Amino acid sequence: MKVAYWPGCVSRGFTPELHGSMAAVAPLLDIELVELDRACCTGAGVIAEHNQELADTLNARTFALAQQVQGAELMMNICSTCQGAQGECQERLDANSEYREAINGNLAAEGLSYEKGLTNKNLLWLLVEEIGLESLKQKVKRPLTNLKVGPFYGCYIVRPRDRLGIDDEHPRDAYLHWVIEALGGTVIDYAGVHKCCGFPIVTMNKQASLRQAGRHLSDAQDAEADCLVVPCPLCHLNLDLQQPGAAKAVGRDDLAMPVLHLPQLLGLALGLEPKQLGMSKHVVKPTSVIDWSSAVVGAPAAA
Amino acid sequence: MAEYTLKLRRYDPQSGEAPYYEEYRVDLEPHRSVLEAILKVKAEQDGSVGIRCSCRAAICGSCGVRINGRPGLACHTHLDKAAQTGVNADGSTILVEPMGNMPVIKDLIVDMDAVHWKKIQRVTPWLINKQPVPEREYVVPHENMVDVTQSMACIQCGACVSDCLSMEVDPEFVGPAASAKAYRFVGDPRDAEQYERLKDLAEDPHGIYDCTHCFTCIDACPKGVAPMNQIMRLRRIASNDHHIVDRNNGERHERTIVGLIRDYGLLHEAEMLPRSYGGYSWFAKFHPAAGAELLDSLPSITRAIARGKVNIKQAALGHRIPKADLTAVQGIYEKVEGKARRYELNLYISGYEDEEEAPAAAEAPAAVAAGGDAMPSAPGPDPQQPTSASESESA
Numbered sequence: 133m134k135v136a137y138w139p140g141c142v143s144r145g146f147t148p149e150l151h152g153s154m155a156a157v158a159p160l161l162d163i164e165l166v167e168l169d170r171a172c173c174t175g176a177g178v179i180a181e182h183n184q185e186l187a188d189t190l191n192a193r194t195f196a197l198a199q200q201v202q203g204a205e206l207m208m209n210i211c212s213t214c215q216g217a218q219g220e221c222q223e224r225l226d227a228n229s230e231y232r233e234a235i236n237g238n239l240a241a242e243g244l245s246y247e248k249g250l251t252n253k254n255l256l257w258l259l260v261e262e263i264g265l266e267s268l269k270q271k272v273k274r275p276l277t278n279l280k281v282g283p284f285y286g287c288y289i290v291r292p293r294d295r296l297g298i299d300d301e302h303p304r305d306a307y308l309h310w311v312i313e314a315l316g317g318t319v320i321d322y323a324g325v326h327k328c329c330g331f332p333i334v335t336m337n338k339q340a341s342l343r344q345a346g347r348h349l350s351d352a353q354d355a356e357a358d359c360l361v362v363p364c365p366l367c368h369l370n371l372d373l374q375q376p377g378a379a380k381a382v383g384r385d386d387l388a389m390p391v392l393h394l395p396q397l398l399g400l401a402l403g404l405e406p407k408q409l410g411m412s413k414h415v416v417k418p419t420s421v422i423d424w425s426s427a428v429v430g431a432p433a434a435a
Numbered sequence: 436m437a438e439y440t441l442k443l444r445r446y447d448p449q450s451g452e453a454p455y456y457e458e459y460r461v462d463l464e465p466h467r468s469v470l471e472a473i474l475k476v477k478a479e480q481d482g483s484v485g486i487r488c489s490c491r492a493a494i495c496g497s498c499g500v501r502i503n504g505r506p507g508l509a510c511h512t513h514l515d516k517a518a519q520t521g522v523n524a525d526g527s528t529i530l531v532e533p534m535g536n537m538p539v540i541k542d543l544i545v546d547m548d549a550v551h552w553k554k555i556q557r558v559t560p561w562l563i564n565k566q567p568v569p570e571r572e573y574v575v576p577h578e579n580m581v582d583v584t585q586s587m588a589c590i591q592c593g594a595c596v597s598d599c600l601s602m603e604v605d606p607e608f609v610g611p612a613a614s615a616k617a618y619r620f621v622g623d624p625r626d627a628e629q630y631e632r633l634k635d636l637a638e639d640p641h642g643i644y645d646c647t648h649c650f651t652c653i654d655a656c657p658k659g660v661a662p663m664n665q666i667m668r669l670r671r672i673a674s675n676d677h678h679i680v681d682r683n684n685g686e687r688h689e690r691t692i693v694g695l696i697r698d699y700g701l702l703h704e705a706e707m708l709p710r711s712y713g714g715y716s717w718f719a720k721f722h723p724a725a726g727a728e729l730l731d732s733l734p735s736i737t738r739a740i741a742r743g744k745v746n747i748k749q750a751a752l753g754h755r756i757p758k759a760d761l762t763a764v765q766g767i768y769e770k771v772e773g774k775a776r777r778y779e780l781n782l783y784i785s786g787y788e789d790e791e792e793a794p795a796a797a798e799a800p801a802a803v804a805a806g807g808d809a810m811p812s813a814p815g816p817d818p819q820q821p822t823s824a825s826e827s828e829s830a
Contacts, residue, residue, distance in 0.1 A: 141702040291650030328649035335711040343604040
């Protein structure tokens with residue numbers, strides 16, 4: 133399937149392994165990525181906090197660019213924060229035609245216009261709702277046998293439930309559990325699964341921010357997870373890049389919890405090598421903590 | 436009739452015993468409330484169960500609890516719905532626990548005075564009249580009062596406080612309920628101390644900039660108050676209308692992200708930290724506050740470089756979108772930021788077009804939508820008069 137792909141800023145900046153691993157797994161999932169390289173940052177909620185009209189206009193511009201991609205079935209995100217920030221703007225744009233017209237007026241200079249009803253999904257939602265777990269299972273070349281994975285969703289794709297369309301029929305707050313199982317891994321439930329990584333306040337209250345990250349990492353480690361998987365690069369910054377500081381903030385000098393991006397976990401199961409997925413770029417190197425020869429079995433013939 | 440298993444968390448701090456869970460079987464219609472089930476257990480099986488309740492109609496806010504891991508009102512949650520809620524839901528077991536972030540007095544009763552009410556008191560929860568007080572009533576714009584109705588809908592149940600993720604790691608955080616209460620007066624044109632209220636909450640190290648934007652309070656609230664949205668409006672008015680540059684980097688952080696996207700189209704992550712501490716300038720990295728923070732972050736920075744996570748050229752220059760697009764983005768900034776008043780759509784007031792048939796929900800919004808120039812903008816002071824001294828409304 134062809135998708136208008138919004139990679140976000142951080143996946144091309146401080147977590148380049150996310151964008152890279154997404155590009156590597158896309159062909160294995162039959163996803164054709166058309167990168168929205170003209171679009172600007174979603175504002176991560178902060179522009180909306182500053183000026184709602186500005187955030188809505190900038191994101192409407194991105195939506196309009198996505199709607200221009202010929203043959204794309206939908207727009208896809210690999211960042212929970214982008215997904216949530218865009219979802220908030222789209223909710224307002226779709227709710228009120230007068231408002232939408234006014235916002236489109238701001239885009240007129242470029243000849244762009246957003247039409248109500250864009251489908252915009254995070255990779256996680258796309259895996260379950262478009263590709264399907266059965267189809268995903270069939271693509272698995274190396275089941276994640278013996279790998280105990282703690283899901284960490286990130287706030288923006290689990291709340292607010294109404295806006296995100298989470299209900300009994302679409303339990304999107306359970307999808308990451310399902311995907312881990314479909315890839316042959318074992319889900320580790322721990323207290324922090326749906327909690328906040330703390331990243332948004334890292335410049336305002338660093339101690340509280342790192343305590344949040346440290347607490348979830350500790351809970352996962354105490355529940356005997358081998359690694360966490362996140363669909364959000366901002367969570368990754370606080371959980372991986374800041375992990376030494378987070379460990380200090382909660383007084384745990386034994387913390388060593390690898391944190392994988394969702395496409396990296398997919399890539400491993402679909403037969404790619406840790407190195408191809410940029411896993412050496414993490415602060416807590418997954419390769420040094422996890423024994424891949426026992427955690428990922430049945431290497432593909434070519435490897 | 437359906438059979439449910441009510442699993443209650445029992446705890447009596449005075450007993451010296453540890454908390455434990457006790458199960459009770461209850462036969463009740465699926466549309467009955469969790470509170471009715473608890474009261475039935477109390478009446479027929481175990482009179483020692485502690486629960487606080489009063490109106491049984493979701494208006495008094497007494498019976499806040501956690502049901503299958505989610506905060507809410509016991510009287511406002513149907514048994515069938517409750518049994519299907521939560522990660523471990525099995526369709527018949529309902530786990531009821533006391534609210535979080537507050538000490539337990541007994542079983543399902545928490546000490547609201549120790550946490551919730553203290554925080555409410557902390558935000559000066561009353562109107563400070565603009566002077567002179569008019570002889571008769573104040574005359575205020577209709578849309579301003581409609582605007583604060585959302586925070587006035589709060590019934591003080593504490594559900595948002597229970598699950599606030601910031602408060603979980605920082606118990607001193609002013610929190611969602613009190614912040615929503617603060618907005619109720621900040622947004623009220625009759626109040627004389629908008630600036631003072633905001634300055635106070637912005638400068639407090641546990642004030643409005645302590646919120647991590649996790650949306651938990653929005654989902655927790657049984658009355659649609661959306662406390663987090665009120666916190667964002669407090670921040671918006673504090674930084675944009677009153678230019679309060681706080682000691683917590685809140686205003687600088689906002690200005691940094693907004694500015695970097697204007698200048699690059701994308702976040703220039705390496706500049707985010709120094710500018711959030713040192714102010715919006717390339718030279719911010721030499722500001723003492725930024726220097727101290729950079730030094731503190733040095734281990735993370737060197738590790739990121741060593742692992743090839745960040746390449747130095749990109750860290751120095753940042754990444755940006757193509758020039759024509761950047762020009763377009765900057766055009767949008769000029770157009771929108773140049774307006775005298777912010778243009779906003781408040782979905783709480785306007786509702787959703789598709790649902791306009793729903794009678795009650797559509798009445799008020801339609802009136803407001805027709806009233807102003809589109810939706811009323813945030814009730815901040817006029818940008819031309821960026822202090823709270825304006826008395827124009829109190830005719």
